[in-house]
Amino acid sequence: MSSRHLIDRVKALIYDVYVFIMTHGKEFLRWRKQASGGVGCRVFYGHDHIPSPGEKASGGIIKCQDLQKDFPNVVRGANVLYLVSSALPTCPEILVKYTKKSCVKLIVNQNGVAFPAYHGNNLEKMNGPRRFLLQQADHVIYQSDYCKISADKYLTDTVENYSILHNPVDVQFFLPAKKPARPTKPVLLMAGSHGFFYRISSAVQVLSSLKKLGIEAKLMIYGRLAWKNDAEECRKELIAVCRKYGAEDMVEFGKSYRQIDAPSIYQSADLLIHTQYNDACPRTVVEAMACGLPIVYSKSGGVPELVGEEAGRGVSVPMDWEKVHPPNPDQMAEAVVEVLSSIDQYATAARERAVKRFDVRDWLEAHKKIFETVLGQDR
Structure with a gap:
């Protein structure tokens, strides 16, 4: 081990110890004198600040x-701690230990898990804290059937009190565009956080496959480029793959966006293309459906639960925990052609499915019942 590497490791250790001590101190002060805070359900989300819809967040x-609309973030005096597994605070185990001492109920919203295909043998760094949270939880909300299956396999299968609630969408805010006649050149959209390069590369290859079929399409890519630490490096890699497949003039690069800007992005496209393998429950899918966009996707993870048979077309891939299987670009292109041939029918079905199954008002009402049940357990 080089002296430089040793120094970096020591610095990282010192920082971890500092964070550990500071978190203990912060949570001790927060819960030392647990105020009554009033009557009813008082929820803390583990963060002192929850971004507003006007702030960039993902x-x-x-x-x-969503929950803040009906259940504001109560930083002191909460009787429910609600943690989202994909947006955990620093050192969540410490927070939970203090809240348990204060008789605060714990509800965990469980998304995906670490498994070998994405994380190799380094699973426990991500799965360890999440396993602890599920074991301590008074109620677990799995975001899809797939989320429960993966959590049972890699976290714990001993959870007794749970619900399955897919990610919601505000169907009164995410609305279809009032479009004139559709343009001759279809517009495909990729949105959300792009944490894996193959996700982008596969979509660019779909453009190339469509071109071979005689279809000139446009691809819009919006959201955070995050497969490398440096966003500019990601952008350079994206430009390179566009050149490789002759798609430089067919791809539009957007940026990360705020929730209040999202509907206009969806409304500028004809369909959403989602290439990620074993994605647990991507919110971008239900947002796109609410805006009347059919989905062409990797038929894996929790996405088939969202799209169903009527709101788009999936491309079959093997079920595998050990290896990533990107969807075949030619088959994705064929699915795009099929959807485009009946685009109005698919668009109507996508909107109807989002309204019927994923309306945020139903999701909030389900949470209200869960909060009431959990808080009533000790009465």
Whole structure:
């Protein structure tokens, strides 16, 4: 081990110890004198600040934005701690230990888990804290059937009190565009956080496959480029793959976006293309459906539960925990052609499915019942 590497490891250890001590101190002060805070359900989401819809945010924290509409973030005096597995605070185990001492109920919203295909042998760094949370939880909300299957396999299968609630969408805010006649060049959209390069590369290859079929399409890529630490490096890699497949003039690069800007992005496209393998429950899918966009996707993870048979077309891939299987670009292109041939029918079905199954008002009502049940357990 080089002296430089040793110094970096020591610095990292010192920082971890500092964070550990500071978190203990912060949570001790927060829960030392647990105020009554009033009557009813008082929820703390593990973060002192939850971004507003006007702030840039992505991932699990968006669920806390939804919940804040009916259940504001109570930083002191909460009687429910609600943690989202994909948006955990620093050292969640410490937070939970203090809240348990204060007789605060714990509800965990469980998304995906670490498994070998994405994390190799380094699973426990992510799975360890999440296993602890599920074991301590008074109620677990799995975001899809797939989320429960993967959590049973890699976290714990001993959870007794649970619900399955797919990610919601505000169907009164995410609306279809009032479009004139559709353009001759279809517009495909990729949205959300792009944490894996193959996700982008596969979509660019779909453009190339469509071109071979005589279809000139446009691909819009919006959201955070995050497969490398440096966003500019990601952008350079994206440009390179566009050149490789002759798609430089067919791809539009967007940026990360705020929730209040999301509907206009969806409304500018004809369909959503989602290439990620074993994605647990991507919110971008239900947002796109609410805006009347059919989905062409990797038929894996929790996405088939969201799209069903009527709101898009999936491309079959093997079920595998050990290896990533990107969808075949030619088959994705064929699925795009099929959807485009009946685009109005698919668009209507996508909107109807989102309204019927994923309306945020139903999701909030389900949470209200869960909170009431959990808080009534000791009465």
